[in-house]
Amino acid sequence: MQKxxxxxxxxxxxxxxxxxxxxxxxxxxxxxxxxxxxxTRAPRTGEVNGVNYWxxxxxxxxxxxxxDGLLEWAEVYGNxxxxxxxxxxxxxxxxxxILLEIDTQGAALVRKKFPExxxxxxLPPSLEELKRRIIGRGTDSAESIERRLxxxxxxxxxxxxxxxxxxxxDEVELAVERVETIxxxxxxxxxxxxxxxxxxxxx
Amino acid sequence: MQKxxxxxxxxxxxxxxxxxxxxxxxxxxxxxxxxxxxxTRAPRTGEVNGVNYWxxxxxxxxxxxxxDGLLEWAEVYGNxxxxxxxxxxxxxxxxxxILLEIDTQGAALVRKKFPExxxxxxLPPSLEELKRRIIGRGTDSAESIERRLxxxxxxxxxxxxxxxxxxxxDEVELAVERVETIxxxxxxxxxxxxxxxxxxxxx
Numbered sequence: 001m002q003k004x005x006x007x008x009x010x011x012x013x014x015x016x017x018x019x020x021x022x023x024x025x026x027x028x029x030x031x032x033x034x035x036x037x038x039x040t041r042a043p044r045t046g047e048v049n050g051v052n053y054w055x056x057x058x059x060x061x062x063x064x065x066x067x068d069g070l071l072e073w074a075e076v077y078g079n080x081x082x083x084x085x086x087x088x089x090x091x092x093x094x095x096x097x098i099l100l101e102i103d104t105q106g107a108a109l110v111r112k113k114f115p116e117x118x119x120x121x122x123l124p125p126s127l128e129e130l131k132r133r134i135i136g137r138g139t140d141s142a143e144s145i146e147r148r149l150x151x152x153x154x155x156x157x158x159x160x161x162x163x164x165x166x167x168x169x170d171e172v173e174l175a176v177e178r179v180e181t182i183x184x185x186x187x188x189x190x191x192x193x194x195x196x197x198x199x200x201x202x203x
Numbered sequence: 204m205q206k207x208x209x210x211x212x213x214x215x216x217x218x219x220x221x222x223x224x225x226x227x228x229x230x231x232x233x234x235x236x237x238x239x240x241x242x243t244r245a246p247r248t249g250e251v252n253g254v255n256y257w258x259x260x261x262x263x264x265x266x267x268x269x270x271d272g273l274l275e276w277a278e279v280y281g282n283x284x285x286x287x288x289x290x291x292x293x294x295x296x297x298x299x300x301i302l303l304e305i306d307t308q309g310a311a312l313v314r315k316k317f318p319e320x321x322x323x324x325x326l327p328p329s330l331e332e333l334k335r336r337i338i339g340r341g342t343d344s345a346e347s348i349e350r351r352l353x354x355x356x357x358x359x360x361x362x363x364x365x366x367x368x369x370x371x372x373d374e375v376e377l378a379v380e381r382v383e384t385i386x387x388x389x390x391x392x393x394x395x396x397x398x399x400x401x402x403x404x405x406x
């Protein structure tokens with residue numbers, strides 16, 4: 001029987017480096033699938049439907065919400081963003097592992113629908129380093145930086161209830177290897193191998 | 204603060220190869236500790252106290268039982284065998300990972316005292332292969348072989364409730380690597396890293 005794939009949810013505070021880690025994971029593991037978000041915002045130059053995002057109209061998006069077709073969604077500055085459920089479920093059923101990079105609010109919503117997923121929290125080495133990284137991106141005002149840091153501190157306090165694993169991102173390549181190790185080990189979880197157990201003992 | 208070590212319990216049916224796997228794990232990982240059993244049977248030629256076993260008198264062993272000083276114990280053909288608790292607890296407190304190779308009855312008893320341990324069930328590729336291995340050892344009568352096989356089948360049926368991981372021993376070196384991956388990944392479990400989380404977010 002086909003073994004179901006793993007849903008691997010990578011989250012963490014803004015600036016922890018989850019985007020970089022996921023990018024490397026996908027480069028190194030061509031068999032790993034990636035959940036593409038849906039959005040109602042307009043495509044930017046060069047963005048391709050089905051690659052960067054699924055670009056939907058507001059009506060299409062609202063229909064998905066109404067039909068419970070999203071694992072999570074949020075409205076940000078008047079635009080909707082969300083994770084289409086069906087594509088994730090189809091890939092998992094085919095035995096494909098699916099990576100989902102998502103903010104912590106989104107991860108909490110996904111966890112309610114997918115408690116059997118693998119929830120990984122990316123931790124920056126320090127709040128000071130987190131601040132340096134956010135400043136380094138050059139996209140935030142001083143006020144926004146302080147808000148992000150205060151959010152991060154608050155989030156980290158509750159991470160232990162929401163996540164299975166904590167991966168320190170002191171160095172990207174090390175953090176990527178840690179996530180790879182977690183993904184491999186999770187595949188040996190006995191609850192994911194009941195068919196194998198039954199096949200051997202029921203001969 | 205010192206991070207606590209992991210108790211790694213490797214079990215499985217007789218003939219699954221848990222002894223060979225543990226031996227290789229210890230050869231490859233000199234930092235991994237090993238829980239030495241206590242016994243009241245007489246040392247065989249070449250066996251050394253504190254290396255092969257802790258050799259105890261019946262009175263000493265019964266005192267340990269009375270003082271709840273054993274993680275598990277059993278009487279086999281008039282001799283006692285058991286796992287001294289204090290040495291395991293001391294090593295874990297020092298941050299050392301401890302490997303415990305034990306039969307499935309013993310593992311079930313240890314789990315009651317150490318639910319936070321990592322319980323790994325070694326699975327032979329098939330019952331037929333298990334039979335070949337038991338016959339190959341040349342130590343069992345035909346009746347004993349059938350008894351072991353029927354025990355193995357029964358045990359496997361309940362393994363999913365007692366163990367966290369299932370490791371297929373189709374090839375020893377692969378099985379050893381799977382256990383190593385599990386041990387590494389377990390160290391990233393968020394419940395084992397609350398101090399790290401607190402250190403970063405409480406700066």
